[in-house]
Amino acid sequence: MRAPFDLPADLRIYSAIDTRDALLAWVAEEASAGHDYLQISARDVEEVDGSGLQLLAALSNMETPWHLVETSEPFAQACRHMGFAYWLDKRYLKTQAGDSAS
Amino acid sequence: MSYGTDSDSDKEFIAQAMPAFISEAAEQIEAIETLLLELEEQPDNRDLLDSLFRCAHTVKGSAGIFGLNRVVEFTHHVETLLDKMRDGDIALKPDISTLLLQCNDQIKFLVDTAADESADTPEQKDTRADLVIQLRAHTEGPEPAVVGSAAPTAALGATGATVATGPCVWSISARFGMETFRNGMDPLSIARYLSGMGRVVSVRSGVDTVPALVNLNPESCYLSFAMELETAATREDIEGAFSFVLDDCQFDVVAPETQDRKLARAIEEMPETPRLGAMLVSVGAVSQDKLDQVLSTQQQTRGMPSVGKPKLGDLLEAQAGVAPEVVAAAVAKQQKLRDNAPSEERYIRVQADRLDAVINLLGELVIAGAGATLLARATHHVSLIEANLQMNGLIEEIRNGTLGLRMVPVGETFSRFRRVVRDTASSLGKEVNFEIVGGDAELDKSMVEKIADPLMHLVRNSLDHGLETPQERLAAGKSRAGHLTLSARHETGAILIRIDDDGRGINRERVLQRAWNRGLVEQGVVPSDNDINMLIFEPGFSTAEQVTNLSGRGVGMDVVRRNIEALRGSIRLNSHPGVGLQVDIRLPLTLAIIDGFLVGVGASKFVLPLESVVEVIEAADQHTLVDASGRHVLELRGAILPVVRLRTLYTIESSPPDRVSVVVVNSPRGKFGIEVDVLLGQHQTVVKPLGSLFKSLRGISGSSILGSGEVALILDVESLGALVTAEQQSAASRAELPLGTPVVQQVKAIASV
Numbered sequence A: 001m002r003a004p005f006d007l008p009a010d011l012r013i014y015s016a017i018d019t020r021d022a023l024l025a026w027v028a029e030e031a032s033a034g035h036d037y038l039q040i041s042a043r044d045v046e047e048v049d050g051s052g053l054q055l056l057a058a059l060s061n062m063e064t065p066w067h068l069v070e071t072s073e074p075f076a077q078a079c080r081h082m083g084f085a086y087w088l089d090k091r092y093l094k095t096q097a098g099d100s101a102s
Numbered sequence B: 001m002s003y004g005t006d007s008d009s010d011k012e013f014i015a016q017a018m019p020a021f022i023s024e025a026a027e028q029i030e031a032i033e034t035l036l037l038e039l040e041e042q043p044d045n046r047d048l049l050d051s052l053f054r055c056a057h058t059v060k061g062s063a064g065i066f067g068l069n070r071v072v073e074f075t076h077h078v079e080t081l082l083d084k085m086r087d088g089d090i091a092l093k094p095d096i097s098t099l100l101l102q103c104n105d106q107i108k109f110l111v112d113t114a115a116d117e118s119a120d121t122p123e124q125k126d127t128r129a130d131l132v133i134q135l136r137a138h139t140e141g142p143e144p145a146v147v148g149s150a151a152p153t154a155a156l157g158a159t160g161a162t163v164a165t166g167p168c169v170w171s172i173s174a175r176f177g178m179e180t181f182r183n184g185m186d187p188l189s190i191a192r193y194l195s196g197m198g199r200v201v202s203v204r205s206g207v208d209t210v211p212a213l214v215n216l217n218p219e220s221c222y223l224s225f226a227m228e229l230e231t232a233a234t235r236e237d238i239e240g241a242f243s244f245v246l247d248d249c250q251f252d253v254v255a256p257e258t259q260d261r262k263l264a265r266a267i268e269e270m271p272e273t274p275r276l277g278a279m280l281v282s283v284g285a286v287s288q289d290k291l292d293q294v295l296s297t298q299q300q301t302r303g304m305p306s307v308g309k310p311k312l313g314d315l316l317e318a319q320a321g322v323a324p325e326v327v328a329a330a331v332a333k334q335q336k337l338r339d340n341a342p343s344e345e346r347y348i349r350v351q352a353d354r355l356d357a358v359i360n361l362l363g364e365l366v367i368a369g370a371g372a373t374l375l376a377r378a379t380h381h382v383s384l385i386e387a388n389l390q391m392n393g394l395i396e397e398i399r400n401g402t403l404g405l406r407m408v409p410v411g412e413t414f415s416r417f418r419r420v421v422r423d424t425a426s427s428l429g430k431e432v433n434f435e436i437v438g439g440d441a442e443l444d445k446s447m448v449e450k451i452a453d454p455l456m457h458l459v460r461n462s463l464d465h466g467l468e469t470p471q472e473r474l475a476a477g478k479s480r481a482g483h484l485t486l487s488a489r490h491e492t493g494a495i496l497i498r499i500d501d502d503g504r505g506i507n508r509e510r511v512l513q514r515a516w517n518r519g520l521v522e523q524g525v526v527p528s529d530n531d532i533n534m535l536i537f538e539p540g541f542s543t544a545e546q547v548t549n550l551s552g553r554g555v556g557m558d559v560v561r562r563n564i565e566a567l568r569g570s571i572r573l574n575s576h577p578g579v580g581l582q583v584d585i586r587l588p589l590t591l592a593i594i595d596g597f598l599v600g601v602g603a604s605k606f607v608l609p610l611e612s613v614v615e616v617i618e619a620a621d622q623h624t625l626v627d628a629s630g631r632h633v634l635e636l637r638g639a640i641l642p643v644v645r646l647r648t649l650y651t652i653e654s655s656p657p658d659r660v661s662v663v664v665v666n667s668p669r670g671k672f673g674i675e676v677d678v679l680l681g682q683h684q685t686v687v688k689p690l691g692s693l694f695k696s697l698r699g700i701s702g703s704s705i706l707g708s709g710e711v712a713l714i715l716d717v718e719s720l721g722a723l724v725t726a727e728q729q730s731a732a733s734r735a736e737l738p739l740g741t742p743v744v745q746q747v748k749a750i751a752s753v
Helices: A013-032 A050-060 A073-082 A096-100 B008-041 B046-065 B069-086 B094-112 B122-140 B152-156 B187-195 B235-240 B259-268 B276-282 B288-300 B312-320 B324-338 B352-379 B382-405 B411-428 B445-466 B470-475 B508-517 B529-537 B557-566 B717-725 B743-752
Strands: A038-042 A066-071 B163-176 B199-205 B224-233 B249-254 B407-409 B432-437 B442-444 B482-491 B494-501 B570-576 B580-588 B593-601 B604-609 B613-620 B632-636 B639-645 B659-667 B670-676 B678-686 B700-705 B711-715
Touching: A013 A050, A038 A050, A050 A066, A050 A073, A050 B187, A066 A073, A073 B187, A073 B199, B008 B046, B008 B094, B008 B411, B046 B069, B046 B094, B069 B094, B069 B122, B094 B122, B163 B187, B163 B235, B187 B199, B187 B224, B224 B235, B235 B249, B259 B324, B276 B288, B276 B312, B276 B324, B288 B312, B312 B324, B352 B382, B352 B593, B352 B678, B382 B407, B382 B678, B407 B411, B407 B445, B411 B432, B411 B445, B411 B482, B442 B445, B445 B482, B445 B494, B445 B557, B445 B580, B508 B529, B529 B557, B529 B570, B557 B570, B593 B659, B593 B670, B593 B711, B604 B678, B613 B632, B613 B670, B632 B670, B639 B659, B639 B717, B659 B678, B659 B717, B670 B717, B678 B700, B678 B711
Parallel strands: A038 A066, B432 B482, B604 B711, B639 B670
Antiparallel strands: B163 B224, B163 B249, B199 B224, B407 B442, B482 B494, B494 B580, B570 B580, B593 B604, B593 B678, B613 B659, B632 B639, B659 B670, B700 B711
16 A cells, blocks of 8 residues: 655644655655655644645645645644645545545 | 735836836826815715725725835725725715825825835825824724624734624635745734634635745745635724735735625626616516516506606615615616716727827828829829829828827816815915816817916916905905816817906006016006006016915916917916906917918918818909008908908018909907918918927918928918007017018028928
C-alpha cells in the first residue's frame, strides 16, 4: 500500500519552507514512481495557519492531482474557515473529521 | 489597502491605464459636484442620491484597482455618509452639502496628485483629517442604536459597534498582499474572525492566484477568499476585521440586499415589460392568482371618477402585500418606458490629438479638393467636373461629420459655475438664484475649454460687483435674492453666451472718473455710454479698490476680453444702472472650417461667413451715396442700407468696374452691405489664423488658402458692422498698418511664407 505524505504537526509559517521542500521532494519521488495522483495526510496536524493551507493550494497547481486521505480536527476546521472545505472529500478520507466535512 | 504586485506586466498595464482612470475620475468628480448641487434643490430625489453614491463608489473602486490608497480610504468615509443618506438615517442639510462639496474637492486633489505623493502636504493631510472627523461625526454621532455589552456583536469582539436592524447576508471578498505573512498577519485568522460574527453561508478560496508549489515562496502570501456572511453586524464591524491588514489587503464588503430590494432590482433590469402586474408576476413579487384577484377588485371600481379610483399599485400593496419599494420600482420602470427614455448611449473615448490630426488633414483635403475642382473646370470635361462635384459633396459631408465630433454642449462647462456661484455668494453674504439656459447648445471642445476661465471671471465679477447684498436689494425695492442667468444660443454661425444679472449695473460716473484719473480718457472728454462701459476692459483700469479675492484673481477684465478676442469672439455690455448688466459673448462655432461665400475686389479675394449673407444686389458704382455722417449708403426697397467699400477700407489698388455687387449681410448691429467687384460663389473655407501683426486688423478674422494657392481674407461681419455703423468712418478706423501699404498685399506676403 502507498504511503501518503504526512503533513507536520506544525503547519504554520515557521515550518513552511521546510514543509515545501519536503513536499516537493516527495512529489518528485511519486512522479518518478508513475503514480497518477498524490495522497496527503493531515492526521498529525495540530496547528495550522494560512501559509500551511497555501502549500496545499500550491500543490493543486502542480501537474499531479492530490487527495486528502486523513485529517485532524484543527486542519479540517481551518479548511472550512478558509474556504477549502472541498479538500475534505469523504470519498478519500478515512477519519472521523472527514465525515463531518460537507 | 494597497495590493502589492511584482508583475512587470501589471505595472505596465497600470501605467498605461492611469491617464484614462484620471480622466474618468475627473468626470465622476464633476458629476458628484453637479449632483450635489441638484440634490440641494431636490433633497427628496432618490435617483440623484443613488447616482451620487454610484459616482463616489466608482471613484473609490477604480482608485482601488490602481492602488491609490489615499483616494480609497478618504472616499470610503464619504461613501459611508452617502450610504447613511440612502438609508434615510441622515438628511441632506446645507452643512452636509457643504461638507460633501469640500470632500469632493479633496477627492479631486487626491486624484489630480495621484502620481505625486509629495503634493500631499501636511496642510492637505490636516484638511483631510478634519474632513474625516466631520464625516464621522455625522455617520457615527447621532446613531440611535449603540450596542452595549449584552448586544449580539459584543460576543464577537466588536466594541461599540452599531448593528443593523436584523441579520442579513453580506458579500465579503478579500485578496491579500504578498507581505501579509511577513507582517505577522494571517488570512485564516481573519476568516475565522469573520465566521465568528455570524453564520457563514459560503466561503471559497481561490487557488488560481497561488503559484505552483515548485515556484512558491511559502513566506509570501497569495491567498484570497470570497465569503457570504449572514450577520447582524454593521459594515464597520465587518471592515474592522481587516483593520490590521489595511496596507496588505484589497477587500470589498458589499451591502446586503433585502428580498424587496432584489425584486426591485430585477424590475429595474428588465428590458421591456409593459404592464405593472405582469412585471410583478414575472419577478415573483405576486402570484398570478393574487394579481387576478386584485385586478378583479379594481374592475369593480370601473366608472368611478379617476380621482378617487384606487390605483393598481395601491391595491397590490394593500391586498397582496407587495412591498411599496417593489411597486415603486415597477411604476418607475413603466414611467421610463413611457417617456421613451433613450437607451444607454454608447461612447468611445478618443484622444483629442488624434481628432485634431484628422481635422488638420481634412483642412488640407478641402483645399486640395478646391484645387482639383479648378483644374477639372479648366478641362471643360463634363464627366470629370461631375465626378469632382460628387467628391466635393462627400468631402463636405465628411467635414460636417468630423467637425461635429468635436462639438460638446456648453452646459457641461456652465454647470461647473453652480458651485462657484454658490460658494461666492455665500462668502459675500449674498443670495442668488442662478439659472442656466440653453446648456445643450454645442460648441467646439477647444473653444469650450478656452472660454471657461473668462466666463468664470465674468460670473464672479457679476456676483462681486454687480449683485447687491439682500439689505441693499430690499432697500432698492428688489427681491431679496438676486438673479444671475447664464445662457447660450446659436445665432448666425456663432454662439451667443450671455451673463445676465439684475444687480446695480455699471456705475458710469465712477468708471469715467477712474478713466480720467488713470489717463485712459482725456480729462473732461465724455465718451458715449457704451464706450464708458467698455472702459472696464481697458488694461490698467482695475484698481486695488476693485480687486478682491473673488474676482481679482490676477486676471483683469482686459485679459478676459483678450482671451475672447483670441478666439475670434467679441464681447459687448448692456448696462442699465440700478437694473442690471448683460454681458454678451459671441464666439464662432468652430475654429477650423466654415462655409464661406467667396468674393473678389480687384485682385484680392475675401470670404464672408455664408450664414451672414442675406442677398446680393447689383448696382452701378456711382449709385452708392454718401450720407451726412460720411457713410456710403444705398437705397434698398425704400430703406437706407449702409455700405462698406472694401476697396477704400483696405486701400486696394485697382480700378472699380462699371457695375459692382453689394452683398447684404446680417450682423448683430443690423443689416449692411459690402461692395465687391465679383461674386465667386460658395466656398468651404479652412480658417487659418492671422499672424500677430494683423491681430489688430479691423474687419478681418482670419485667412484661408484657396484651391489656386491664393490667399483669401475672411471678413468678420460683426466688426465690419461696427465700422459701418460708426458715426464717422474715419481714416483711423482703417487697419493700423504703415501708411501707403495696401493691407491685402501685406497679408498675402505673410500667409505665403
